[in-house]
Amino acid sequence: DAYIEGVRASLDFLAPYTVLNSRAGESDGITEADKDDYIANLPASFTSESQALEAIYTQQYIEVLDRAPENWSHWRRTKFPDLDVAQNADLGDIIRRFPYPPSEVSSNPNTPQDPILDTPMWFEN
Numbered sequence: 342d343a344y345i346e347g348v349r350a351s352l353d354f355l356a357p358y359t360v361l362n363s364r365a366g367e368s369d370g371i372t373e374a375d376k377d378d379y380i381a382n383l384p385a386s387f388t389s390e391s392q393a394l395e396a397i398y399t400q401q402y403i404e405v406l407d408r409a410p411e412n413w414s415h416w417r418r419t420k421f422p423d424l425d426v427a428q429n430a431d432l433g434d435i436i437r438r439f440p441y442p443p444s445e446v447s448s449n450p451n452t453p454q455d456p457i458l459d460t461p462m463w464f465e466n
Contacts, residue, residue: 344397345380351404352376395421417465434459 356370387393398421405412416424417437424435436458446452 344393344400345383347397348380348383348400349376351400352379355404394419398422417462432459437461437465 352371359370384392384396387396398419401419402412402415402422405415416422426432426434437460438456438458440458441452441456
């Protein structure tokens, strides 16, 4: 019940920001019928904790998809969804950290030199 309530609350939150007919300038949101259809197609129950967490993480990721870096932080915390590195990418894995800005490097002698951007952060280990 809490899962369904959370999904509905997320849809209610996002509804005013959806544009269904951008050429006409209409922003009438997600209809109640669309919300009901979406929720009706969600799993009704889960047979394992991992299935339940996957469903929750999916809805969380959808909800924060338009808010970087929150969506990136969500992925680093949950490792969901399963992301792939782009073909021919310079790094071997998904970026895990931002490089230190030059002002930080010049003013802080304890700044790590040339940190590897795809090395997992402490909370990911």
